[in-house]
Amino acid sequence: MSDKILIAYATKAGSTGEVAEAIAEELRSGGAEVDVSPAKDVKNVSAYTAVIVGSAIRMGKLLSDATKFVKKQQDALGQVPVAYFVVCMTMKDDTEENRHTVESYLDPMREVVEPVDMGLFAGAIDYSKLSFPARTMSRAMKVSEGDFRDWDAIQAWARQVHSRLTER
Numbered sequence: 119m120s121d122k123i124l125i126a127y128a129t130k131a132g133s134t135g136e137v138a139e140a141i142a143e144e145l146r147s148g149g150a151e152v153d154v155s156p157a158k159d160v161k162n163v164s165a166y167t168a169v170i171v172g173s174a175i176r177m178g179k180l181l182s183d184a185t186k187f188v189k190k191q192q193d194a195l196g197q198v199p200v201a202y203f204v205v206c207m208t209m210k211d212d213t214e215e216n217r218h219t220v221e222s223y224l225d226p227m228r229e230v231v232e233p234v235d236m237g238l239f240a241g242a243i244d245y246s247k248l249s250f251p252a253r254t255m256s257r258a259m260k261v262s263e264g265d266f267r268d269w270d271a272i273q274a275w276a277r278q279v280h281s282r283l284t285e286r
């Protein structure tokens with residue numbers, strides 16, 4: 119039987135969904151069957167042999183759709199290997215200190231279900247896609263505009279996580 123993997127993601131402006139799709143493509147080329155869905159739309163995870171949960175970061179926090187999903191599915195997620203990824207601007211500078219900061223963003227989900235792996239990725243901001251409050255907030259926080267997603271790093275992590283999720 120081939121692996122059937124769910125990628126559930128939480129996004130505000132779309133870039134995390136595109137990262138989820140890129141991970142899915144890589145897993146599919148490795149032979150897995152993969153479904154990709156916004157976390158808030160997932161009803162049941164019992165059909166999957168492994169689950170990946172991804173979230174954007176806003177104001178130093180995971181999006182609530184991701185944390186709610188993990189809490190709601192806690193029992194089922196405890197039965198299968200789970201991996202997490204985050205997409206955020208802190209990873210634009212891939213330093214040890216920033217990795218440490220971004221790993222700590224994942225604590226609210228890690229406290230519920232411990233993952234076999236974590237992908238930490240730089241994200242993207244297009245001010246024209248943001249709501250007025252979000253745009254004002256990002257300007258105030260001096261969050262850089264631009265697309266800093268490193269597709270090679272995302273694909274490399276997808277290959278790595280595929281083998282971790284299917285180790286038996």
Ligand SMILES: Cc1cc2nc3c(=O)[nH]c(=O)nc-3n(C[C@H](O)[C@H](O)[C@H](O)COP(=O)(O)O)c2cc1C
Pocket residue numbers: 128129130131132133134135174175176177178179205206207208209240241242243248252253255256261
């Ligand atoms: C209002 C706002 C607040 C943000 N806060 C943070 C933050 O605290 N830390 C961080 O690393 N990135 C932060 N970001 C960057 C986002 O995580 C990044 O742009 C991500 O790619 C957005 O994902 P999305 O397009 O799926 O919503 C923020 C972006 C916005 C618009």
